[in-house]
Amino acid sequence: MKEEHATMRIVILETSDVHGYMMPYSYVDGSSINQGLSVISSLINEHRQHSEEVLLIDNGDFLQGSPLTYHQAKVDQSRPTTVIECMNAMNYDAVVPGNHEFNFGKSYLEKAFTASSFPWLSANVLSEETGEPLFGTPYRIWEWDNGVRLAVLGLTTHYVPNWEHPNHLEGITFTNPIVAAKQWVPYLREQEQVDVVIVSYHGGFERDLVSGEPTESLTGENLGYALCEEVSGIDVLLSGHQHRVISGEEVAGVCVVQPGSEGQFVGKVTLSLQKVEHKWIVNHKQSEIVSCESFVADPIVSELTTPAENNLQQWLDQPIGFVEGDNMRILNPFQARMTEHPFIEWIQRVQMEISGAEISCTALFDDLAPGFDSIITMRDIMINYKYPNTLRVLRLEGRDIKAALERSAQYFHLNDSGDIEVSSAFLYPKTQHFNYDMWEGLNYTINVSKAHGERIVNLEREGMPILADKQYVVVMNNYRASGGGEYSMFKDKPIVKEISVDMVEILADYIRDKGTIVSTVNDNWHVISGA
Incomplete structure (x- = not known):
């Protein structure tokens, strides 16, 4: 049957x-x-x-x-x-x-x-x-x-x-x-x-x-x-x-x-x-x-x-400090990655001061990060720094720094009108604004009109060219230091120092200690569309 x-x-x-x-x-x-x-x-x-x-x-x-x-x-x-x-x-x-x-x-x-x-x-x-x-x-x-x-x-x-x-x-x-x-x-x-x-x-x-x-x-x-x-x-x-x-x-x-x-x-x-x-x-x-x-x-x-x-909510709304000068509000995330922003420079300077490193790199993690107004709360820190990163100080050669900057420079693309925009590789299949790093302690220019691997020009430190075989001490978050984001040039490099405190704690303690932080920007890097 x-x-x-x-x-x-x-x-x-x-x-x-x-x-x-x-x-x-x-x-x-x-x-x-x-x-x-x-x-x-x-x-x-x-x-x-x-x-x-x-x-x-x-x-x-x-x-x-x-x-x-x-x-x-x-x-x-x-x-x-x-x-x-x-x-x-x-x-x-x-x-x-x-x-x-x-x-x-x-x-x-x-x-x-x-x-x-x-x-x-x-x-x-x-x-x-x-x-x-x-x-x-x-x-x-x-x-x-x-x-x-x-x-x-x-x-x-x-x-x-x-x-x-x-x-x-x-x-x-x-x-x-x-x-x-x-x-x-x-x-x-x-x-x-x-x-x-x-x-x-x-x-x-x-x-x-x-x-x-x-x-x-x-x-x-x-x-x-x-x-x-x-x-x-x-x-x-x-x-x-x-x-x-x-x-x-x-x-x-x-x-x-x-x-x-x-x-x-x-x-x-x-x-x-x-x-x-x-x-x-x-x-x-x-x-x-x-x-x-x-x-x-x-x-x-x-x-x-x-x-x-x-x-x-009670913890988030606790005021912990103030901003002196123009506030550090991020009104246009794309422009904050095109032209150095006071909020990014502040993050860099905290990383350098805490670690003792001479050079720092960091990213604006996403387009929702608002920066700081004149009064800073824990909510502001949590929203701007959303990952539980720690800091790692690496000993790098100049060629490693150049390679990392070239990786970051791939973030930009020239459209048919000659305007700079975000490369599709950083938008699809996953948005990766966090994989574009900005640097402090260096002077450099990203020329988007040049081919990948040749976009970083005028790379200097304190008026002197960065030398390929010279060693430099650089602080960055642990994700990047491990090679995350296709930064393989950092992987397995000598570690000078590990700072195991979470970055949110570092930033909050820094603001509490200072009481007031000063909004400054030194314009040490630029992004251009041609010669």
């Missing part, structure tokens, strides 16, 4: 790179914005009401990135992180640790892990001592009464040691995610007899999803495209890390999705399964992006978040 075909529908909802954003308002001005975990919770609840089988997975970078997460990690550690409390209340089925989960050190990481009511999945983050997955299990399997078995395998970008402070990674090993996937995907198919394999990878795509052409230097930071092409047996790839919004695409037959950042969107994958000859097969899969725009905050998550947010 011929078996009647049975069917099943499964919905996978993905969050990624939420970065601790909880409530639907801006930390800059308090304006309403429909994003964050409290809003996502309402979106999730609606899907659970209308779909029988819904799995909720977070793809990483949930513990760091907002003023709230900084405050709880650095200022008030009296309770488990609010982010974890809310994710518990939202009934997440599993999470994958991202690179930023390691930013606040092992103790904080363990505290968050212990407080979680859901498993943390990563097949390639291992205990150095045992060689086993650091968080216990690399995958989770769901089985339904009809016999369908679905697995989610977690993977984390193995580039973490290139960015993170070594103390935060003591006893932890990161292996290549493709190697790990080639081990575990066949195991899930053959040994665990699963019908569906979902890979949740905290990493993005190194190639254009349609053409397959490289979209970034193939450093290994992002290997999503290679995972799809080189590892057979994957049905769906949940991705992240790049903060891109991707849906409706397939790579080598693998359905892919990526839901942006800061809780603005949720990735949704709908799977249709059919039972054929005693075996369940995926006969259709579709990815889409669901916006949080039309949802309001879930009162349960809001109530959990409110005490921590109230403490945070």
Whole structure:
């Protein structure tokens, strides 16, 4: 007798790179914005009401990135992180640790892990001592009464040691995610007899999803495209890390999705399964992006978040100092990267004064950084300096400085009218304003009309040319010092000094100590469009 075909529908909802954003308002001005975990919770609840089988997975970078997460990690550690409390209340089925989960050190990481009511999945983050997955299990399997078995395998970008402070990674090993996937995907198919394999990878795509052409230097930071092409047996790839919004695409037959950042969107994958000859097969899969725009905050998550947010708001609004002279407000971020701005010069001078270095480099991280008004609060510092960076002083040769400046000079492009604009390479597939550095302690000019590698002219220090084989002492953040942002010329250079204090603390303490900081600018560098 011929078996009647049975069917099943499964919905996978993905969050990624939420970065601790909880409530639907801006930390800059308090304006309403429909994003964050409290809003996502309402979106999730609606899907659970209308779909029988819904799995909720977070793809990483949930513990760091907002003023709230900084405050709880650095200022008030009296309770488990609010982010974890809310994710518990939202009934997440599993999470994958991202690179930023390691930013606040092992103790904080363990505290968050212990407080979680859901498993943390990563097949390639291992205990150095045992060689086993650091968080216990690399995958989770769901089985339904009809016999369908679905697995989610977690993977984390193995580039973490290139960015993170070594103390935060003591006893932890990161292996290549493709190697790990080639081990575990066949195991899930053959040994665990699963019908569906979902890979949740905290990493993005190194190639254009349609053409397959490289979209970034193939450093290994992002290997999503290679995972799809080189590892057979994957049905769906949940991705992240790049903060891109991707849906409706397939790579080598693998359905892919990526839901942006800061809780603005949720990735949704709908799977249709059919039972054929005693075996369940995926006969259709579709990815889409669901916006949080039309949802309001879930009162349960809001109530959990409110005490921590109230403490945070009081702390953020504390005045800690003043600006003398023209204020350091950034009105035009592009112009602040074209012509030296007093706020950037101040950051540089703090880095040089604290470290004793003769040269400094830093970036204006994004277009939302507002600079300072005449009164400075903790909110101003947190908004302007959004990453938990520390400082590292390197001994570099002149050729390294020149190479780094040429890398930064690629940020600019001449359009058909001869006007300077931001190069598309710094805007797609991911906005990378943070990878354009400005320098203090040097004089230089960027001539955008020249070819890449030849744009830096008039490179001097104290009236003397920078010599290729002469050594110089330079301070920068730990991300850049490790080669992050394709600054390979810094990687493995001699370290003169490590300053382990977080930059937010350094800047706040500096302002408190001075009381008033002076707005100055020395115009030591210029960007021009021709001779």
